Amino acid sequence: MDIRHTLKANRGFILFLFSFALLRTAVADWNPIPTASMRPTLLEGDVVLVNRLAYDLKLPLTDVVLLRFSEPQRGDVVTLNSPADGTRLIKRVVGLPGDRIAMHDDVLVLNGQPLAYRGATTRGETLAPGWVVDAVRATEDLEGRPHPVQFLRGTAARRDFDEITVPAGQYFVLGDNRDNSADSRVIGTVPREKLIGRAHHVLVSADWLGEDGWRLAPRFGRWVSAIL
Known part of the structure; x- marks a missing residue:
């Protein structure tokens, strides 16, 4: 069977695969969360759903912006x-173009104003087998966009930087x-075209x-839940 006959016989499936790939690279995508950096x-x-058209239409598989839709907030x-x-x-995103950003003892300072933190609680968090530190969780009010944050007081981290x-x-x-x-404390500010x-x-x-070793247990309570 030659290649042309194979392509013709499977053109519907090939078109589906092409459309699916185009959807993931230009319209919508999903990403597994491999690390604890957003706890x-x-x-x-977690597997998160990503709207690739939230800000821009890009040439698939590139950072080339074809059309702008809205601004990151x-x-x-x-x-x-x-x-x-x-x-x-x-x-x-905590800082927009032109914003003045600083941090003092983990408190984010935006345009000269320290952000408010409320509802702080402390719990133990395991960073590695046998290594448990105090994790302080609070709600950070980012100019009307409250969301949870976490601080690990028993670790070395960059908690301060000048404006x-x-x-x-x-x-x-x-x-x-x-x-x-x-x-951005490590990689610097992010150009808009690098936002996916x-x-x-x-x-x-x-x-x-899990706490008892390797396992795979669904967290049904988190399925199809909005990200604050």
């Missing part, structure tokens, strides 16, 4: 290609797990590493 908002084992949870090494990351101004066309992003996230899309729902979730 407690997102957990390892403070508080948006976004997927992005790291400007440092191209790694795909998921973080929260910077976010350059035009770029964004300052942070992980919600503030003391365990390689974000906005994550808006957890599609499915499973606990793949």
